[in-house]
Amino acid sequence: MLRLRSSILARLLSSSPATSPKSPFRRLLSAIVPAPITGFAAEEYLVSTCGLARPQAVKASTKLSHLKSPANPDAVLAFLAGLGLSGADVAALVAKDPLFLCASVERTLAPVVAGLSGLGLSRADIARLAKLTDHKFRQKGIVSKLHYYLRVFGSSENLLRAMKFCTLLSHSLERVVKPNVAYLRECGLGDCDIAKLCVSRPRMFATNPELVQAMVTCAENIGVPRGAVMFRHALLAVSSLGKEEILLGCSARVEYLRNTFRWTDAEVGIAFSKYPLVLNKSKESLQRRSEFLISEVGLEPPYIAQRSVILGLSLEGRLRPRYYAVKFLKENGLLKCDPSYYTVFKESDMVFKKKFIHPHKEAAPHLEKDYDAACKGEVPTNFRFT
Structure with a gap:
């Protein structure tokens, strides 16, 4: 009997029809496979019907020891299938929140879905919410909370994206x-x-x-x-x-920036105001950029502070190759005037090549190939690094 019931539910979950939560699944199951009136093998049900691994089922079954029959879990599984959750989705949800199988479809789950639909959420959005919120989904207060969050986030897509990384409803x-x-x-x-x-x-x-x-x-x-x-x-x-x-007050970060780039307090503020994410760069990354920009390129600390956005650019994939390409052109008398290194570094790759590579194809036929190799971290054979 359990195997037959499990087979029917598994088929429902695998097909995941996008039907109403008030669909006839529960009545169909009751009519075809009458629920046993005594006893409920929770662990076996979780494995054979819900798709949990045996260790997960052993742990989850302790939360379902009070159940006497599979009638309510069957109704919940049929409801989730109607929402469009796959068997894998249901297994993950039940593993995290076994008590979801004890929720009342009529008194809790269906009203929640109706409330969320009233907020403008699609059936697909509601299914995603069920996966993201687990036990919060079976609490009626979720509707009022999401009503507020939808106004703040501006769209269900923004809200669902945020909820992947933060348990906002908690x-x-x-x-x-x-x-x-x-x-x-x-x-x-x-x-x-x-x-x-x-x-x-x-x-x-x-x-x-x-x-x-x-x-x-x-x-x-x-x-x-x-x-x-x-x-x-x-x-x-x-x-x-x-x-x-x-x-x-981020004092340690500020101190490190001050020492690494030889900045004054005012210059740290300027650099932060131009490129706030400089605060999130690793010490190693900042140290390497300081050594390159100050010691090798010869840029002054105030110049870097005013143009701190360059600290967010790839050192090996952008700053070094462009510096060496321009240096090569200058050393070989191919540039009429010294360009601003800020301009050199910030231009898109297409614009940089148009300004500094393509005009010199005849005089330096290997330059573009060697520049491209340098951007990939390869040491070119004909590119002059002196």
């Missing part, structure tokens, strides 16, 4: 999320900027409001005031750091 709207959003608005961020920040760093809205305030203070102290064009980007950079670093 945090209090009133004590945590809403105060953070209100504070960011006070800092001059518009709804569009807040939505972008939400998508890029969703955990920022689920963290302690005091820490968010510390992030703002840190960004301001380094050199990006509220209302500045780069303020959102500065917050994004600061929010990537550890809690202790943020609470200390």
Whole structure:
């Protein structure tokens, strides 16, 4: 009997019809395979019907020991199949939240789906939510929370993308999320900027409001005031750091930048305001760029601070090959004047070649080939590195 029931449910889950949660699956199952009135082999059911591995089933079965029959789990599985979840999706969901099989379809799951549909979510969106939120999906409060988040994120796609990286529904709207959003608005961020920040760093809205305030203070102290064009980007950079670093005002990072690039405090602020993500670069990466730009290319620290975006460019795949190509041209008298290295580094590859490679095909026929090889990390045979 269990094998027959399992076979029918497995077929339903594998086909995953996009039907209404009020579909006749449950009635069909009850009519074809009457539920036993006593006993429920939870572990075997989880393996044969839900598709869990035996170790997962052993662990999950302890949560289902109170069940006397598979009637409710059958109804839940049919409901999930109706939403469009595959057998693998259901197995993952049940492994994370075995009690999902105990949820009432009529009293909980169907009303939740109806509420989410009323918010404009598609059936595919709702299925993705079920996979992302597991036990939160069987709580009616999910509808009101998602109603708020949809307004903040601007679209279901943005919200679902953020929920892949942050358990937003586990945090209090009133004590945590809403105060953070209100504070960011006070800092001059518009709804569009807040939505972008939400998508890029969703955990920022689920963290302690005091820490968010510390992030703002840190960004301001380094050199990006509220209302500045780069303020959102500065917050994004600061929010990537550890809690202790943020609470200390990012002082260790600022000190390292100051020493590595021989900058003054003001120049650190300028560099950060031009390219906030400099704060997230590793020490090794920054050290290597400093040695190249200052010691080899000969750029002055203030020049680099004003054009700090170049610190985000690939050293081996862009900065070095272009510097050596231009150096080669200068040493061979092929350039009429010295170009700005900022211009050399920031141009797209197509524009760089148009300006510095293609005009010299006759005088330096191997230059483009050698430049391309250098961009790939290969040492060219004819490229002059002296």
